[in-house]
Amino acid sequence: MNAALVTVLFFGLVLFFLTLGLPVSFALGGVSVALTYFFWGPEGLSIIANRAWGAVANFVVVCVPLFVFMGAMLERSGVASALYKSMHLWCGRLRGGLAAGTVLICMLFAAMTGLSASATVTMGLVALPEMLKRNYDKSLALGCITAGGALGVLIPPSVTMVLYALVAEQSVGKLFMGGVIPGVILGLFFIAYILIRAAFQPQIAPGAPQEERGTWRHKLMALRAVILPSLIILGVLGTIFAGIATPTEAAAVGAMLTLVSAAIHKRLRWADVRDACYQTLKVSSMAMWIYLGSLCFTTLYYSTGAPAFVKEFLLHMPGGKWGTIITIQIIWFLLGMFLDPWGIIMITAPVFCPVIKELGFSLIWFGVLFIVNMEMAYLTPPFGFNLFYLKGVAPSDVSLADIYRSVVPFIALQALALILVIVFPQLVLWIPKMMLG
Amino acid sequence: MRAIIFVVRTIDKLSQLSGKILSPIVLFLMAVIVYDVTKRYVFSHPTLWAQELSEFIFGAYWLLGGAYTLLEEAHVKMDVFYRRFSVRTRAVINVITAPIFFVFILILLREGWHFASFSLRCAEHSNSMWSPPLYPAKMMIPMAALLMLLQGTTKFVRALVLAITGREL
Numbered sequence: 001m002n003a004a005l006v007t008v009l010f011f012g013l014v015l016f017f018l019t020l021g022l023p024v025s026f027a028l029g030g031v032s033v034a035l036t037y038f039f040w041g042p043e044g045l046s047i048i049a050n051r052a053w054g055a056v057a058n059f060v061v062v063c064v065p066l067f068v069f070m071g072a073m074l075e076r077s078g079v080a081s082a083l084y085k086s087m088h089l090w091c092g093r094l095r096g097g098l099a100a101g102t103v104l105i106c107m108l109f110a111a112m113t114g115l116s117a118s119a120t121v122t123m124g125l126v127a128l129p130e131m132l133k134r135n136y137d138k139s140l141a142l143g144c145i146t147a148g149g150a151l152g153v154l155i156p157p158s159v160t161m162v163l164y165a166l167v168a169e170q171s172v173g174k175l176f177m178g179g180v181i182p183g184v185i186l187g188l189f190f191i192a193y194i195l196i197r198a199a200f201q202p203q204i205a206p207g208a209p210q211e212e213r214g215t216w217r218h219k220l221m222a223l224r225a226v227i228l229p230s231l232i233i234l235g236v237l238g239t240i241f242a243g244i245a246t247p248t249e250a251a252a253v254g255a256m257l258t259l260v261s262a263a264i265h266k267r268l269r270w271a272d273v274r275d276a277c278y279q280t281l282k283v284s285s286m287a288m289w290i291y292l293g294s295l296c297f298t299t300l301y302y303s304t305g306a307p308a309f310v311k312e313f314l315l316h317m318p319g320g321k322w323g324t325i326i327t328i329q330i331i332w333f334l335l336g337m338f339l340d341p342w343g344i345i346m347i348t349a350p351v352f353c354p355v356i357k358e359l360g361f362s363l364i365w366f367g368v369l370f371i372v373n374m375e376m377a378y379l380t381p382p383f384g385f386n387l388f389y390l391k392g393v394a395p396s397d398v399s400l401a402d403i404y405r406s407v408v409p410f411i412a413l414q415a416l417a418l419i420l421v422i423v424f425p426q427l428v429l430w431i432p433k434m435m436l437g
Numbered sequence: 438m439r440a441i442i443f444v445v446r447t448i449d450k451l452s453q454l455s456g457k458i459l460s461p462i463v464l465f466l467m468a469v470i471v472y473d474v475t476k477r478y479v480f481s482h483p484t485l486w487a488q489e490l491s492e493f494i495f496g497a498y499w500l501l502g503g504a505y506t507l508l509e510e511a512h513v514k515m516d517v518f519y520r521r522f523s524v525r526t527r528a529v530i531n532v533i534t535a536p537i538f539f540v541f542i543l544i545l546l547r548e549g550w551h552f553a554s555f556s557l558r559c560a561e562h563s564n565s566m567w568s569p570p571l572y573p574a575k576m577m578i579p580m581a582a583l584l585m586l587l588q589g590t591t592k593f594v595r596a597l598v599l600a601i602t603g604r605e606l
Contacts, residue, residue, distance in 0.1 A: 049548040278460045
C-alpha cells in the first residue's frame with residue numbers, strides 16, 4: 001500500500017470528520033479502525049482490545065483523574081479568594097498591581113493544578129470584578145487572566161504533559177521539571193509587560209486609594225493565605241522532584257490536601273465535592289477516550305509504512321533540522337486555532353516524535369516546546385479554551401469580542417517565550433539534568 | 438413511536454445512573470493510593486495490591502464513564518464551524534458522521550469481547566505478588582463499548598428524528 005496515499009487519506013478523513021463536529025476520540029478511533037479494516041481486513045483489528053488494555057494496565061495514567069479532581073476542588077475551596085485578599089493588600093497600591101498580582105496567583109495555582117481551567121475560572125470570578133471596579137482597562141484585566149490561566153498546563157503539574165508523556169513514552173517527572181523555567185519566564189514576561197504599560201499609561205491600571213492600603217499588621221496576617229498553597233505545592237511537586245513519590249502518588253496526596261484546605265476554609269460542602277466528582281469523571285473519561293483513539297491510530301499508522309514517508313517529508317524541510325522544528329511549530333500553532341491541545345498531541349505526537357528522535361533532539365525538550373506552543377492555543381480565536389472559560393464567568397457586559405481583543409499582546413509574549421525555548425534548550429533541560437544527572 | 442421514546446429515555450437514564458455511580462469512585466481511588474503511600478512511607482510496609490487495584494479502578498472508571506460523558510456532550514470536539522449551523526442542520530450532520538462512531542464502537546465491542554472472554558476461559562491471573570484475576574477488569578472493555586453503543590444509538594435516533602421531522606424527540 002502506498003504510504004503517501006494512506007497518510008493523506010487518514011489525515012484528510014480525520015480532519016473532515018472533525019470539521020463536521022464528530023468528537024476527537026471517535027474521529028481518531030473510527031477512521032483508524034475503518035482504514036485498517038479496508039486495507040488489511042478484520043485480522044488487523046484484533047490488536048485494538050490489546051491496546052485498550054494497555055491504557056488500563058498503566059499506573060501513570062491514574063494521576064489524570066486525581067489532578068483533575070484536585071483542580072476542580074481547588075476552584076471550589078476558597079483558596080483563591082484568600083490568596084487574592086492577601087495579594088490585594090500587598091500589591092494593590094502599585095500601578096498595575098492587581099493585574100500583576102493576578103498573574104502571580106495564576107502561577108501559584110499552576111503549581112498546584114494541572115489544567116488551565118482552574119485558575120482562569122477562579123480568577124475570572126474573584127479578580128476580574130475587582131479590577132473592573134477599580135477602572136482597570138478591560139483588555140488588560142481580561143488578558144492577564146486568560147494568559148495567566150494558561151500557565152496551568154506549563155508550570156507543573158500538568159495533565160497535558162502527562163498525556164504527552166504517555167504518547168511519546170517519556171518520563172512525567174522530567175517533563176514536569178522541564179516546564180518550570182519556561183513557565184516562570186512566561187509569567188514574569190506577563191508581569192513585566194503589565195507593570196511597564198501601567199507605568200506609562202497610569203489610567204489603564206490605577207493604584208489603590210490610600211484608605212484601601214492595609215497596615216503592616218494586616219499585611220502580615222494576610223500572608224497566612226499562602227501557607228496552605230505552599231504546603232500543597234511542597235507535597236505534590238516537592239515529592240515528585242525529590243524522587244520520593246511517583247506523580248500518581250503525589251497527585252493522590254495533593255487531592256487530599258485540597259480537601260483538607262477546603263475544610264480549613266470552611267468550604268467543604270458535599271454539593272461542591274459532588275460537582276467536582278462529576279466534572280472529574282467527564283474530563284478524565286474524555287481525555288482517556290482520546291488516548292484510546294490515538295492508540296488505534298498509532299497501530300494503523302505504524303502498519304502502513306507511513307512513518308518512513310512522513311519522516312522523509314519532514315526531514316527535507318528547507319533549513320535543515322531547525323526548518324523541521326519551525327515547520328512543526330507552525331503546524332501546531334495553526335491546529336491550535338481550531339483544535340484542543342489534547343487532540344493535537346494525540347494526533348501529531350505519534351507522527352512527529354520518531355522524526356525528532358532521529359534528528360537527535362531531546363523528546364523532553366520537544367514536549368515542553370509543544371506545551372509552550374499550546375499556551376497560545378488556549379488563547380487563539382476562534383477556538384481557545386480559556387476564551388470560553390472566561391466568557392462563562394465574566395460579567396455580562398464583557399463580550400467574546402472584548403476577550404478576543406485582550407489576548408493579542410499576551411500571545412505575542414508567548415511567541416517570544418517559544419522562540420527563547422527553541423533557541424536555548426537549556427531552559428528546559430537544565431533542571432532535569434541537575435536533579436537526575 | 439411511543440416505544441422508541443420509552444427506549445431512548447430509558448437508555449439516557451441508564452447513562453445518567455452510570456455517571457452517578459461512577460463519579461464518586463475518584464474519592465475511593467484517592468483513598469486507596471493515600472493508604473498505600475502512608476503504609477509505604479510512614480510504616481515502610483507497602484501494600485501488594487494498591488497499585489494494581491487503582492489501575493483497574495481507574496480503567497473501569499474512564500471506560501464505563503465514556504457513555505455518561507457522551508450523554509453530557511463532554512467529548513471534546515472541534516465546533517468552530519459546527520456550532521454555526523442550525524440545530525436541525527447539526528442533526529443532519531450528526532446522522533452523517535454517526536457511521537464512523539458506530540464502526541469504532543462495534544469493533545471495540547467485538548474485539549473487546551474476544552479479548553476478555555479468552556481471558557475468562559483460561560481464568561487468567563496477573564503475574565504480580567497479589568495475582569488478582571484479570572478477566573473482570575478486561576470485561577470492562579466490552580461492557581464500556583456496550584454502554585457507549587446504547588448511548589450512541591439514542592443520540593443517533595434523536596438526531597434522526599430531529600433531522601426528518603424538525604422536532605425534538
